[in-house]
Amino acid sequence: MIVMKEEATEAEIGHVVERIEEVGCTAHLSEGELLTVIGAIGDRDRVASLGLEGAPGVDHLVPILKPYKLASAQFRKGERTVVEVDGRRLGGEHFGLIAGPCTVESREQTLEVAHAVNDAGAAMLRGGAYKPRTSPYAFQGLGVEGLRLLQEAKDQTGLPIVTEVMDVRDIPDVVEVADVAQVGARNMQNYTLLTELGRAGLPVLLKRGMQATIDEWLMAAEYIAQRGTLDIVLCERGIRTFETATRNTLDISAVPVAQAASHLPVIVDPSHASGRRDLIVPLSRAAIAVGADGIIVDVHPSPEDALCDGPQALVGHELRELAQAVRTLPPLLGRKSGVSEFGAPVRR
């Protein structure tokens, strides 16, 4: 939809129409009292190639169609995508809790937490072997050794593994251990990484960039989908605003908005959204109540010794409160939660 300036001349209008027809679309004029609006009708990609912004007489362009296809709700005609890993399901009627340490630090910590979250009814174990850190002087993760510890935790608990990948060169190592590859918020528009993960084939958990609109988030999913992977879990983890009382501002509305726009499951990360341990349980409850398909939380046995993101990790009674919320709230909203499906935890 091209909105012409009030003072646009006939020639300028004619030129826009010509350009639209040149790329194989149809032009559709609406002449109002004050100005003329021209619709460009035709193939989405052709419309996208018009390049009429800033052309003589053009005031501004209004995109009408969403720029994503494979990630759109229309693509599956209203059916919801259910991501299934080792019998654990996320999406549609399946609610799931993903929990674990922010960073894999040691064998003892990893196994202790893995068993705790399994007992709490988690559907999957999360844990970072490679960590994106704002400071080059901060601990960057154990790398391959961290992946090995996650493998051991998986062997002991049966929990599928979700872990972040930051570098395309690490994908082969990650694929060997991980069941779901996580793309962090800072890498949401790292198109190289998105493309290679789309090719790798395993499900992807795609965090929303802290500055990304919901449309841009879905475009990032489109990058992955376009290479063949439709098993994508969208994860809202807070956006950056002027408010400093929380580390980021959890955009709780993004959950129903993204669910309406896309067939992909949408989960919430209250730990990174708030950066405050005291908010994790209330925000988790809110996420379940708003209709999220899951939540992903940091759990740590001893927050003061955590090498990263200590303040938002959950311990003891908070994990119990959370497990209780995960057990009771989803069924009220017509969901099956991971807990009831998998029964007693596997312990070896």
Added chain:
Amino acid sequence: MIVMKEEATEAEIGHVVERIEEVGCTAHLSEGELLTVIGAIGDRDRVASLGLEGAPGVDHLVPILKPYKLASAQFRKGERTVVEVDGRRLGGEHFGLIAGPCTVESREQTLEVAHAVNDAGAAMLRGGAYKPRTSPYAFQGLGVEGLRLLQEAKDQTGLPIVTEVMDVRDIPDVVEVADVAQVGARNMQNYTLLTELGRAGLPVLLKRGMQATIDEWLMAAEYIAQRGTLDIVLCERGIRTFETATRNTLDISAVPVAQAASHLPVIVDPSHASGRRDLIVPLSRAAIAVGADGIIVDVHPSPEDALCDGPQALVGHELRELAQAVRTLPPLLGRKSGVSEFGAPVRR
């Protein structure tokens, strides 16, 4: 806490210390390897009057104490304020639904909605007689005639009235009808209005400005409290961010954050936060689940004819879904909801 520049001289440090002592506070030096930090210890107002920002050698100031007193959680030593109007309670263990038309448009609409929300279990009726509108050409409300219609709705249903006041000169008229005076988001820092409402004596529902930090919101409450009114209900109604999928971004975390910082009840307005009718029920659920003390929603019998804010008004089955959420969720979180307390609606 005054952080000095690395290159600050002894004389500059001495000058800061002198200034602190001049206003009657005590200076406390911490000399680090690279720089010196000076604490100013003493009466809050004296510390506030230091005016050392930008002084020679001073890098920046870090405020340590919160600038509000009467609105702070410490002021009531952890006890929660319960605002009570005609036997309806909000805050502490009492959850309440406030509902009604965005704008009072006609007798028929007002009474129809009043009975509908009463049936749905609302604790109070909201409705605007004076409307803040971005455009001077838009409908500005019925004024005194609107207040009269609200009075009639109150007579018929028994519901206390919440209505907005924008002009200090309207306070006498509003006080005659309203049980709770609402301060809109655009007027959150209209200090004249806050001060006069603080004097007027009736409870105040204070909406958060769409650009206001939580601290500034509590400072606005302090303006009211300082004139004698401690019956203040804080209302989160969305903040302005870069995301355009919703009209504003509901800052759901602000609920527990404000509840931790203040003794005042905190409610949520999902209608104005989202501007989307399809989000009101999920966001209301999220608000209850996060622990809000109430929600306030727009209800309109025929949204297409509403003179203002049509898109986010609730009708028919949505109001029923909402009533159901209000009935079932608060008790799960240990709350009494307005519904169970007031039983059958009064109908005349």
Added chain:
Amino acid sequence: MIVMKEEATEAEIGHVVERIEEVGCTAHLSEGELLTVIGAIGDRDRVASLGLEGAPGVDHLVPILKPYKLASAQFRKGERTVVEVDGRRLGGEHFGLIAGPCTVESREQTLEVAHAVNDAGAAMLRGGAYKPRTSPYAFQGLGVEGLRLLQEAKDQTGLPIVTEVMDVRDIPDVVEVADVAQVGARNMQNYTLLTELGRAGLPVLLKRGMQATIDEWLMAAEYIAQRGTLDIVLCERGIRTFETATRNTLDISAVPVAQAASHLPVIVDPSHASGRRDLIVPLSRAAIAVGADGIIVDVHPSPEDALCDGPQALVGHELRELAQAVRTLPPLLGRKSGVSEFGAPVRR
């Protein structure tokens, strides 16, 4: 422009068309491959009254026309408004420096600063008698006594006075002394105040709200204009963003954007935008270079004793640097600056 959902039915489309015709507008259909877009053509206010957001089958609405008329560039057919006060002009080819203390504190300070800014080539004197303060415990200004001191400064220097008004009840007092009434950023959407100032007749300096879009700022100007005052000076003073290195983020682009959209002069307040004394001179230079019609800065003889906004006040060599920029840069951009027009300062 009404964008229908992909799944909108014929009946829903028909209903929208009907509604458009009902309010006296013409409907214009564009049927694309995937969806239908309906243009509503007719009187601006009638289009505004459609209320179709959220109607069945409607996806979203795209406003095409700007909602302001009197403030729009079209209203004066490209001619620029020049605000003239006592022979001092602002707008069009006239650049002006407005300077003075943030707050009027004492006779000595006010007169000292008034003479200093007059010597520096200021076109007008600014100074606050009523101050909007975030904290109710902070100094709120001298009130009427402050106005009296401004009158004395005007008598001595011949500088017209710009001062803020916050309360409609103060307008009569302010009008007696002030040549330009200032609306502060927090009151940009205080419609009561805007309306009464539009009636009062004196020129208005309208600060942009820290959360206001440029369109909302122009709508606020429309409120004033609609009551008869077209002598409005728009003032960009920083918007609120996530960045905390400066108190607000100076939106320098807003100057040419507002100048393209409106015939009103646009000035910049670098003091409040940055909150940092070291940035005032560079930001003032940037404002002049971007084409602003003026700048307004805080000047204070002894920043450490200032009762408000001390850090961003200008003293000594900075005022000289600023005066130099005001003298040399505007002519490079084809402007007359206040300095060259008024020659030697008046001193009595």
Added chain:
Amino acid sequence: MIVMKEEATEAEIGHVVERIEEVGCTAHLSEGELLTVIGAIGDRDRVASLGLEGAPGVDHLVPILKPYKLASAQFRKGERTVVEVDGRRLGGEHFGLIAGPCTVESREQTLEVAHAVNDAGAAMLRGGAYKPRTSPYAFQGLGVEGLRLLQEAKDQTGLPIVTEVMDVRDIPDVVEVADVAQVGARNMQNYTLLTELGRAGLPVLLKRGMQATIDEWLMAAEYIAQRGTLDIVLCERGIRTFETATRNTLDISAVPVAQAASHLPVIVDPSHASGRRDLIVPLSRAAIAVGADGIIVDVHPSPEDALCDGPQALVGHELRELAQAVRTLPPLLGRKSGVSEFGAPVRR
């Protein structure tokens, strides 16, 4: 600086002190009337490893030291870094214009633009061979073929080449042609890329992420610096805010703020900041006037056919106006501009 809660116990305070001493730092207590603040004095990295956020009794932490070292102004004791490429200098007293097409599209376009910008006095040629595009369906750049065309433009004009790199696997190809490697805004926190570019050795132009604070931007520079490359040019290109009149909001204050915090040169990209062709000249003037070390602009001979970012490209008279500004303004601010230094353009 650890701020304890008002209700913190002696034991909790003792525990924090213990923890500080455990990591080899010194604890420094300030006991105020209401609360206690504990300073942790010692090595920056040790302080960073404390992990006390969320510990019992701890209210919040206030970082005092900036987290970057190599990028800080202190590191060079106030001296400015001058990045020199083929005799062209940027930083300190040297102002430079970097111009060229957003995307390298064809031989004809690239050479035509290269000669135009050379004639206009550009210090370097910019052009994208690899393009980060929000949509996977948009043109992604010519890749290696684009690099070859840039080489040809360099051979003909003598202009050093600035080009973006997105994928660590492309670094070897880019290094062969480029004189300066550009990191785009979306990759500002792609730590893998930053690290590998730091190792590659050529100068890096680091764009600020649209959501990044100035501190985070300097931390990203630190990642590069830490691997050995101190020739880094910081580039402000607009941040994301609520304002939609421009594509992003140019944070003009970031220029002097970053220059005060760091020894690195800071330039401005008005093209991407605004997304509007009509704003490039005024914003370029503002950037020069605020003291930027250079500007980088898009130039395109025929914007309507540009495959990407057409609207903000400069043509004809605008390039001449820009060249004029680059010629006249920097000397007023005591700078040498690229034009005067390199004299007549090389044309073959």
